[in-house]
Amino acid sequence: MIRYVVSKSSSLLVAFFFTSTALSIPLKEVIPLIDRLASINHLDANAKKKLEAIFSASPAMTQGNPKVTAHPMSQAQCLKHEIKQDLEFSNICQSPYMAPIYQKDAKDQRHAVACIDQFEFPNIPCEYPLVWVSPKEASEVCESLGKRLCDASEWEASCAGDDLIDRYSFGDGTIQTLHKKQRQEANRTRKVVWSYGKAKSSSLCATGSSKSPGCDEALRTGKNVYQTCGSNTYPVGAFPECKSASGVYDLHGNAAEHMNLPTNTKELARNGGLGYTEMKGSWFVFNKIAAHQDDCYWRAPFWHGSKINSLKGHSNYHLSFRCCKNIK
């Protein structure tokens, strides 16, 4: 049984908590995607089995409800762009389609400390992003591929084309600290840039899609949202100009993205920990409904916030994620 709970904190991002872990999406519907993930990431049988188990336990983790999803662009249209692997990136990251994240050391030399997926998950060019995924599931999926969820600052730096600076205000770790320091202070002092440049131009990104008929009413009432709201996303990487100087696509538009926001150094995903949820970027109707900022360093309010590992973490029809990994 699925229960929907409507949050009053945002008219755009509405919470749905699945109370049952019973499979409502037949595994056979996601097997082709799992096969493609296993192939491109060279997963062995055990690793593939772990990935299948995560999908099996999820009530709705898919590329959208196929009965109501209408993608505005085909994968064939996207594939005309011929996105090629960056061989230097592959050599540094030792994984396909990841981009290095750099830090400066004491001698002012740059060193890659981590890599970030160049595309929204499944991080395969011209696939549609995985949605209806909770932050806990996102973290588990990343781990099954030998990666981890990204820290907010990693997403921000790779968006701005900057070297990594850990822009966190570590305090007592309360929700109040998160709001007042992590978000308000970070926003007040931020540099305002987008992945594609210094001026906002949403149409360069995957923002021209539309909501499904009846979706607004379903969101308002909190009834039949999965059955009504299609994930009308574009194939990832379909907009060549929506790419950062670091080589990362779709940071604005298409699917919003789960990231990790730490309240202390132990909760840095880069240090093996996990903190709270952070939603990054914007989504596929943002050219028509730009209800908030979406520049690289902007931090959203604590929309549907939770611990990353909460069993009641938020998922919805336009929310995905991307993975990172440390470079040893």
Ligand SMILES: [Ca+2]
């Ligand atoms: Ca995105």
